[in-house]
Amino acid sequence: MERERFEILSATMLRLVRAVQEIKAQKMGAYGLKGRSAAVLCRIFEQGGGMSATALVKACEVDKAQISRCLAELCEKGFVVREGTGEHRYKQNYVLTASGMAAAGDISRAFADIERTVSKNLTAHELEGFYRTLYRLCDNFDALLLKYQSSAENRKTQ
Template identity: 35%
Template sequence: MDTRFFRLTTSVGRLQKLIQKIKTEGMGHMDLKGSHTVVLCLLAACPEGLHFAELTERCELDPALISRVLASLTRAGYVNKDGAPGKYNALYTLTPEGLQCADRVNTVIAAFRQKADEDISPEELETFYSVLDRMTANLEGALQEKTTLFAPLQKEN
């Protein structure tokens, strides 16, 4: 058994579940969903606004999900949509209420990030994120390569 692979997949899986739980529970206190987190934070970081395509690219989420999140945040009064109704080239910006909400979200994120980083030096964190980025890129590259690794197993007679 490849213990490194097992450790990586279980650790990343547990980490993803914890992050999702933090987002879901935290946003629930504001009557929002976990999927709203990244959109609010990105729009707060770009006061000039973002177009739909820019949001989907930066969030790395399904366009249909981004569409639902934007519609929900617009109905809640947190996001302005400037442009023709239903057009994907509209510009999305935060309202003053949206900015306040994003500030609250960023405060919670900073507190959890500080807790996660406890007893880890800045150098260790830099190394961790550098290695994580490279591993991700390596695995993305491996999936793009034409390989026989995923070829069906040959049954023995």
């Protein structure tokens, strides 16, 4: 019985991830963006003003190197510009250009539409319970992964 539930969970999660990736790829592909860069673009858009690389690291929960790559891509494509110059570029704000504002607005609207569509016929209570459960499952899987990684490291040192 437990094995069946695990197989259902694995297959369902994989199906969900594939669908989300495909939808995101179609929308972001129109702008030539990868997922993380689109997320950074939308985060700056949601903020309303500019954001520094340091603030984006915290807000997006990714490392500085990845944020730097995303910002470089967004600058290259003309979606954002860095305000000011100087040594402390991680503290300088990146602001949306007109094309960045249009792209971020379009992507944000698409994500909102996706969220509305996939959550239709579900009550707010059901969605709240689903997300609470999903976060717990993720935490449990993270803990299990750490356990397996620790066991693998112990075997290597023996």
